[in-house]
Amino acid sequence: MTTARPAGDPRIPRSEHLVLTGVLTAEEAARTVAGILAVQREDGAIPWFRGHHLDPWDHVEAAMALDTAGEHEAAERAYLWLARHQLPDGSWYAAYADGDPDDVTDRGRETNFVAYIAVGVWHHYLATGDDTFLDRMWPAVCAAVEFVLELQQPGGQIGWRRDDDGTPATDALLTGSSSVHHALRCALAIAEQREEPQPGWELAVGALRHAIRRHPERFLDKDRYSMDWYYPVLGGALTGAEARERIDAGWERFVVPGLGVRCVVPNPWVTGGESAELALALWATGESDRALEVLQSIQHLRDAESGLYWTGYVFDDDAVWPRELTTWTAGSLLLAVAALGGHEPTCAVFGGEQLPKGMDPDCCPDA
Numbered sequence: 226m227t228t229a230r231p232a233g234d235p236r237i238p239r240s241e242h243l244v245l246t247g248v249l250t251a252e253e254a255a256r257t258v259a260g261i262l263a264v265q266r267e268d269g270a271i272p273w274f275r276g277h278h279l280d281p282w283d284h285v286e287a288a289m290a291l292d293t294a295g296e297h298e299a300a301e302r303a304y305l306w307l308a309r310h311q312l313p314d315g316s317w318y319a320a321y322a323d324g325d326p327d328d329v330t331d332r333g334r335e336t337n338f339v340a341y342i343a344v345g346v347w348h349h350y351l352a353t354g355d356d357t358f359l360d361r362m363w364p365a366v367c368a369a370v371e372f373v374l375e376l377q378q379p380g381g382q383i384g385w386r387r388d389d390d391g392t393p394a395t396d397a398l399l400t401g402s403s404s405v406h407h408a409l410r411c412a413l414a415i416a417e418q419r420e421e422p423q424p425g426w427e428l429a430v431g432a433l434r435h436a437i438r439r440h441p442e443r444f445l446d447k448d449r450y451s452m453d454w455y456y457p458v459l460g461g462a463l464t465g466a467e468a469r470e471r472i473d474a475g476w477e478r479f480v481v482p483g484l485g486v487r488c489v490v491p492n493p494w495v496t497g498g499e500s501a502e503l504a505l506a507l508w509a510t511g512e513s514d515r516a517l518e519v520l521q522s523i524q525h526l527r528d529a530e531s532g533l534y535w536t537g538y539v540f541d542d543d544a545v546w547p548r549e550l551t552t553w554t555a556g557s558l559l560l561a562v563a564a565l566g567g568h569e570p571t572c573a574v575f576g577g578e579q580l581p582k583g584m585d586p587d588c589c590p591d592a
Contacts, residue, residue: 240254240293240294240295240566240568241566242293242562242563242566242567242568243258243293243294243559243562243563243566243568244566245517245520245562245565245566246517247517247520247521247524248517248520248521248524248558248562249562253527253532254294254559254562255294255532256531256532257532257533257534257555257558257559258290258291258294258296258532258559259532260531260532260533260550260552260555261287261290261291261533261552261555261556262291262296262299263531264287264552265287265299265302265303265552266323266324268302268306269299269301269302269303269304269305269306270284270303270306270321270323271283271284271287271288271303271552272284272323272552273549273551273552273553274533274549274550274551274552275323276323277323277549278320278321278322278323278330278331279320279321279322279323280319280320280321280331280338281307281317281319281338281339281341281342282335282337282338282341282404283551283552283553283556284303284306284307285303285304285307285341285342285344285345286341286345286553286556286557286560287303287552287553287555287556288300288303288304288345288349288556289344289345289348289349289556289560289571289574290555290556290557290559290560290563291303292348292349292352292353292570293352293559293560293562293563293568293570293571294559297349297352297353297355300345300349300352301349301353301355301358303345304342304345304346304349304358304362305361307342307365308361308362308365311365311368311369312334314334314368314372315339315365315367315368315369315370315371315372316334316339316369316372316387317334317338317339318331318332318333318334319331319332319333319334319335319338319386332388332389333386333387333388333389334372334386334387334389335385335386335401336372336373336376336383336384336385336386336387336401336405337383337385337398337400337401337402337404337405337408339369339372339373340369340370340373340404340405340408340409340412341404341408342362342365342366342369342408343366343369343370343408343409343411343412343415344407344408344411344574346358346359346362346365346366346411346415347411347412347414347415347574348411348570348571348574350415350418351569351570351573351574352570359415359418359419360419363415363419366412366415370408370409370412370423370426372387373405373408373409374425374426374429375393376393376394377429377432377433378395378397378443380432380436380440380443381429381432381433381434381435381436381440381443382397382402382433382436382437382440382443382444383397383401383402383405383433384396384397385397385398385401385402396445397436397443397444397445398444398445398447398453399437399441399444399445399447399453399456399457400447400450400452400453400456402433402436402437402444403437403456403457403459403460403462404456404460405433405460406430406433406434406437406460406461406462407459407460407461407577409426409429409430409433409583410430410461410577410580410581410582410583411574411580412426413426413427413430413580413581413583414579414580414581417581426583427581427583427584428583428584429583430581430582430583430584431582431583431584431585432584433462434462434582434583437457437460437462437463438457438462438463438467449489449490450488450489451475451479451486451487451488451489451490451499451503452499452502454471454472454475454478454479455471455472455475455499455502455503455506456502456506457471458471458472458506458509458510459502459503459505459506459509459575461509461577461580464509464510464577465510468506468509468510469510469512472506472507472510472512478490479503480503480519481495481540482522483522484522484523484525484538484540485497485499485500485519485522485523485526485538486499486500486503486519487499488537493539493540493541493542494537494538494539494540494546495523495537495538495540496536496537496538496554497523497526497534497535497536497537497554497557497558498536498551498553498554498557500519500520500522500523501519501520501523501554501557501558501560501561502557502561503516503519504516504517504519504520504561504565505557505560505561505564505575507519508561508564508565508575509564509575509576509577513565516561516565517565520558520561520562520565523558525538526538526545526554528550531550532555533550533551533552533554533555534550534551534554534555534558535548535549535550535554536549536550536551536554560575564576
C-alpha cells in the first residue's frame with residue numbers, strides 16, 4: 226500500500242489512466258493528487274479545503290479520486306473516518322467543521338450524502354481486492370442503506386433529508402434520488418460479493434428507478450439546475466437511447482462552449498464539478514469525444530501551483546467565484562479522467578453494466 230505524501234512530492238504515482246490530452250499531463254495529474262493529499266487530515270477526513278467544512282458525499286468523492294492514483298492507504302483512512310463517525314441510526318451529519326469532528330455545522334442528515342459510502346466502498350474494493358476492508362465496512366454500508374430506505378416514499382422516490390429533531394422530509398430531489406439509485410446498486414454489488422442477498426434493497430432500487438424514469442412529478446421542480454439534467458444518466462437510472470436523448474435535450478441550455486457547464490440557468494456561472502460530472506455521464510453513454518471536450522473546456526479553472534481547481538467562473542464578469550480550491554472539484558475531474566483513461570474500477574462503478582439492477586423498473590406499480 227502507498228502512503229500519503231506532501232504536495233509536490235515527485236514520488237506520487239503517475240498512472241497512465243490519469244493522463245489525458247488537453248486535460249492532464251502526468252506531472253499535472255500527480256500535482257492534483259498531491260493537492261488532495263495535502264488537504265486530507267491525519268485522521269483521514271477530507272474537507273472541501275483547510276478551514277472549511279467536510280460533508281460526507283464530497284469526502285467520498287475525494288477518496289475515490291485518491292484510489293484512481295493508487296493512494297489506497299489514504300483512501301482507506303477516509304472510509305475509516307466515516308465508519309468511526311457514523312451515527313447510531315446509520316447516518317452522518319450534513320457538515321462537519323474542519324479540525325473538530327464534534328463541531329457539526331449542519332445537523333441535518335441528507336439521504337444522498339449517507340448513501341454514497343456504498344459507491345466509495347465498492348470502488349475501493351475493486352481497486353484493491355481487499356476483503357478485510359470490505360468486511361470492516363459492511364456494517365457501515367448496511368446501516369447507511371437502512372437509514373436511507375426509511376425515507377423512501379410510496380412512489381419509490383427518496384425523501385431528501387431527516388432533520389436533527391428526527392422529522393423526515395417527504396419531498397424528494399431528482400439529483401439526490403439519482404445519486405441514491407447509484408449507491409443502492411453499489412450496495413447490492415457489495416452484498417453479492419459477500420453472498421448476503423438483500424431482496425428488500427432490490428425492490429427499493431427498482432421502485433426508485435421507475436420513479437426517476439417515469440414520474441418526474443414525484444420530485445421537486447429543480448429544472449434550472451444542471452444536476453437535475455444529467456444526474457439521472459450519471460446515476461444509471463437512464464441508459465441507452467433514453468440517456469442520450471436527455472443529454473441532447475439539455476445541451477444548449479447548460480453547456481457554454483469553451484468554458485464548461487452552467488450550475489443554474491440562466492446564471493452566467495460555469496462550475497468545475499458539474500462539468501466533470503457531465504463528462505462522466507457522457508462517457509457512460511459512449512460519448513467519449515464530447516466528454517473530452519468538456520474536460521478540456523474547464524482547464525481555465527486549474528490552479529497550477531496547487532493542482533486543484535476553482536469551484537466556478539462567472540464569465541460575464543471574467544471572475545473566479547467563489548475563491549475556493551475544492552478537493553471535490555479536483556476529485557470529480559480525476560474520476561472523469563480515470564474513466565476516459567480506462568481505469569477498470571472507475572469504469573465498473575460509473576459504467577454500470579456490471580452493477581446489479583435490482584427489480585425491473587417496468588414491473589413497478591404506477592402508485
